[in-house]
Amino acid sequence: MEPNYQWHEGSDAQSLAENLAGELVIKIGDAISERGLAVLALSGGSTPKPLFKALAEHDIEWSKVIITLVDERWVAPSHELSNAAFMHRFLLDALPDTVRFVPLYQAAESVQESLSSVLGNYCHVTRSTMDQPRPFDIVILGMGEDGHTASFFPDADNIAQLVDPLSDEFLMCCSSPSTQVPRVTWSLPQLLTAPFLALHFTGESKRAVFERACGDSDATTLPIRSAIFQTRVPLNVYYAA
């Protein structure tokens, strides 16, 4: 199978972010027109900072937008590693209160125990049940230097399950030596339901990782392959050096 993606390259990280934000405005409008709301799953980390700031500047019907995270470090929102805190700082706090956010962290005895309440809250906010064909209209993935995406870390003890395209899981836990804290992540099949799937990364070193992932190696060593070598939804790669 050939890698399946469309390449969008920006002259720099800022113009790339503005270009992707402009595309998201269109896709959000399409989703609202089609089903009365737009559900976005966005990645944390650091790359999305200019994207979040650019998106916040657009005039969107935020009351019809629901935002969640692709994955989350299993820490309280007050913790420095929290993706929810990152998203509040660079996106949510700049939006009208009418936008709805679904966090992936819920206090519980364990990460696994938190998943059912996170999922229940997601379904409550989106007024959906998880047997609906697609939970998300838009998914924006990031990628690490080790080829991980979402929280599909190559050294995770359950990496084979995390990159399983046939998984019937919705939310999954990930514990890996390379992450400082346990992780919660939407499963690959759930992420691959979005009509607009984008991978957003910058830097020559990550481009080299992406190009290696397009070659011949398996997804458990370069998990980003699980988004590249799939035919469920088109993958749009947004890159700047």
Ligand SMILES: O=C(O)[C@H](O)[C@@H](O)[C@H](O)[C@H](O)COP(=O)(O)O
């Ligand atoms: O929780 C996270 O960190 C992200 O969801 C993760 O998958 C991220 O997209 C990559 O690690 C890239 O992170 P940077 O943008 O910081 O390089």
